[in-house]
Amino acid sequence: MxxxxxxxxxxxxASVSRQLSQAIVDQLKTQHEALTVTYLDLVEQDIPHLTADILMGKNEEQTQLGLQLVQQYLDADIVVIGAAxxxxxxxxxLKAWIDRIAVAGKTFKYTESGSVGLAGNKKAYIASSRGGIYGDNHPADFQETMLKTVFNFTGVTDIEVVRAEGVNMGAELKEKAIAEALTKVTTL
Ligand SMILES: Cc1cc2nc3c(=O)[nH]c(=O)nc-3n(C[C@H](O)[C@H](O)[C@H](O)COP(=O)(O)O)c2cc1C
Known part of the structure; x- marks a missing residue:
């Protein structure tokens, strides 16, 4: 796995989403004996913004990085994303990563009847943290909705959200939000 x-x-x-994503991975480790984890820290590893040269394959180093990122995504049985x-x-x-893994012919394709995802057969967990409170499907939410759309577009429909929100609305609310999210993780 x-x-x-x-x-x-x-x-x-100090990141809440990092705490939650790690808790999800730890929980998965208790459920699956042979778990191989590939860790991508998008702050440590710089993925440059997509450029025309990168898109057109004119930057060999970035072409290789793009291939590697796509392969990591295709190979994964489970994707866990910490998203603030x-x-x-x-x-x-994270947007730069999405721009590199949403590749026609690799993770999706267009057909006469619309787009088809090519990276299905995997489960995705979104470890979401937000300063304010939005709940589900808020019109100002371009965070979870964006990730869900990208997952769906690439064929991944089995998506679970673990969310701590209102974390910038006072220490008490933050603590409660994190505790509730961590409790949810234990039920995954
Ligand atoms: C640059 C920046 C922009 C933010 N924008 C929003 C926002 O639009 N809405 C919101 O509810 N919280 C916003 N926040 C608060 C974060 O969502 C919140 O602190 C969250 O916990 C960040 O995740 P992290 O703890 O994993 O870093 C923002 C924080 C930063 C640093």
Missing amino acids: KVLHIDSSIMGK MYNFGLSSA
């Missing part, structure tokens, strides 16, 4: 564990918060050890809400969306580092 292969897990691709991705973190994207800029806050290091930044300005209603994802961190630019």
Whole structure:
């Protein structure tokens, strides 16, 4: 069983989404004996913004990195993504990763009847943290909705969200939100 564990918060050890994504991976370890975890820290590993040269295969180093990122995504049986809400969306580092793994012919294809995802057969966990409270399907949520859309687009429909929100609305609320999210993790 292969897990691709991705973190994207800029806050290091103080990050809530990193705490939740690690808890999910730890929980998965208790459930699956032979678990191989590939860890991608998008703050440590710089994935440059997509450029025309990269897109057109004119940058050999970045072509190789793109191939590696796509392969990691395709190979994973489980993807765990720590995603902080930044300005209603994802961190630019996570967006840069998405721009490199959403590749026609690899993770999706267009057909006469629409797009078809090619990276299905995997489960995705979103470890979401937000300063405010949005709940499900809020019109200003371009964070979880973006990730869900990208997963769906690439064929991944089995998606579970573990969310701590309201974490910037006072220490008590933050503690409660994290505790509830960690309790949910134990039920996964
Ligand atoms: C640059 C930046 C932008 C943010 N934008 C939002 C936002 O739009 N909505 C919100 O509810 N919280 C926002 N927050 C708060 C974070 O979502 C919150 O602190 C969350 O815990 C971040 O995840 P982390 O703890 O894993 O870093 C923002 C934080 C930062 C640093």
